[in-house]
Amino acid sequence: MQALLIVAHGSRRASSNDEVRALAERLRGKLGGEYPMVEAAFLELAEPLIPEGIVRCAEQGAERVTVVPYFLAAGRHVVEDIPAEIAKAKAQLPQLEVRLAQHIGASSMVDALISDAARCVADGVD
Amino acid sequence: MQALLIVAHGSRRASSNDEVRALAERLRGKLGGEYPMVEAAFLELAEPLIPEGIVRCAEQGAERVTVVPYFLAAGRHVVEDIPAEIAKAKAQLPQLEVRLAQHIGASSMVDALISDAARCVADGVD
Numbered sequence: 001m002q003a004l005l006i007v008a009h010g011s012r013r014a015s016s017n018d019e020v021r022a023l024a025e026r027l028r029g030k031l032g033g034e035y036p037m038v039e040a041a042f043l044e045l046a047e048p049l050i051p052e053g054i055v056r057c058a059e060q061g062a063e064r065v066t067v068v069p070y071f072l073a074a075g076r077h078v079v080e081d082i083p084a085e086i087a088k089a090k091a092q093l094p095q096l097e098v099r100l101a102q103h104i105g106a107s108s109m110v111d112a113l114i115s116d117a118a119r120c121v122a123d124g125v126d
Numbered sequence: 127m128q129a130l131l132i133v134a135h136g137s138r139r140a141s142s143n144d145e146v147r148a149l150a151e152r153l154r155g156k157l158g159g160e161y162p163m164v165e166a167a168f169l170e171l172a173e174p175l176i177p178e179g180i181v182r183c184a185e186q187g188a189e190r191v192t193v194v195p196y197f198l199a200a201g202r203h204v205v206e207d208i209p210a211e212i213a214k215a216k217a218q219l220p221q222l223e224v225r226l227a228q229h230i231g232a233s234s235m236v237d238a239l240i241s242d243a244a245r246c247v248a249d250g251v252d
Contacts, residue, residue, distance in 0.1 A: 004244055011201040019199055019231070027237055035244070068243050070198055072230075073145055075137040101247040104198075104239045105145070111153055113230045113239060117194050118130055118161070121227040 003037035003062035005053050007082060008070040010042030017046040020070060037062055043077055043085065050085035054098060064097040072105035129163035129188035131179050133208060134196040136168030143172040146196060163188055169203055169211065176211035180224060190223040198231035 004027070008020040024040035031038060037060060041053025048056060050067075057065045067086060069078050086098050104110075130153070134146040150166035157164060163186060167179025174182060176193075183191045193212060195204050212224050230236075 004240075006240060008199065011199055013201050013205075016199040016201040023236065023240075027240060030237060031241060031244075066244055066247055068240055070240070072196055072198060073134065073137055073142040075139050075142040079139075099247045101244050104236075104243040106246070107239050107242045109235065109239050109242055110149065110230075111156060113233050113235050114130075114132060114149075114153060114194055114196070115157060116233045116235055117230040118157075118192055118227050120232070121192055121225045 001037060001061050001063060002035050003039060003057035003060070003065045004031060004035040005050075005057060005065050005067045006038070006040045006070050007050055007053070007067055008040065008042055008046075009077060010045035012045055017042065023070075035066070043081055050082065051089040051092065054086070054089035054096070055092060058093050058096050062096075064099065066099045066101055068101045069103040071103045072110070074103055074105070078103045127163060127187050127189060128161050129165060129183035129186075129191045130157060130161040131176075131183060131191050131193045132164070132166045132196050133176055133179070133193055134166065134168055134172075135203060136171035138171055143168065149196075161192070169207055176208065177215040177218065180212065180215035180222070181218060184219050184222050188222075190225065192225045192227055194227045195229040197229045198236070200229055200232070204229045 006024050020040045024038045028038040041048050041050045054065050071078050132150050146166045150164045154164040167174050167176045180191050195208050197204050
């Protein structure tokens with residue numbers, strides 16, 4: 001079984017972390033066959049942290065975990081910190097396959113996302 | 127004339143800030159009539175900072191600036207810090223209309239973005 005682990009930075013605002021958890025829950029039904037398991041984890045400031053999130057996926061039966069950095073820019077967190085946290089989990093579970101996907105800011109869909117967000121003031125949503 | 131100002135956090139990695147500037151440049155041609163001016167600014171660690179970015183738009187002829195927070199979560203930066211920086215610019219240019227759009231993480235397109243990013247390991251891109 002494959003798991004998708006959405007990794008966000010983590011915030012001191014609980015509501016911000018809850019947004020990420022809600023996103024994982026929402027995607028659980030949407031990605032269907034490819035990723036029957038979708039979980040959230042955090043680099044810091046919120047639980048579960050990345051190694052714990054990966055271990056939890058394995059405990060629930062995942063044989064492969066794809067980590068998607070929920071980050072817009074390829075800053076230090078994406079380039080250094082997340083790989084280092086993944087390495088900690090792999091040291092605990094060497095038989096588990098853990099793959100690092102590109103950070104979501106690298107998707108060509110970001111342009112459309114910005115247009116969409118900008119529209120949400122024009123319509124008086126904000 | 128309307129301007130779209132993409133506001134990112136800013137990083138110590140120059141390449142990360144350059145990604146945001148390249149995004150603004152790329153969008154300049156795409157949003158056409160609605161936003162003939164698309165610029166980037168940063169909350170911290172990179173130039174221009176938000177007040178300077180807003181003032182620059184006005185100096186280039188913008189009568190209205192729509193600020194899109196290039197943030198995924200509604201953390202402290204989105205809820206408190208960006209509005210405070212916008213207020214600094216408005217104090218300098220009270221006649222300029224500055225509107226705050228929703229942060230891009232609030233767009234319903236985020237789900238599709240995550241699926242797209244996850245695919246970029248399956249295809250061996252990463």
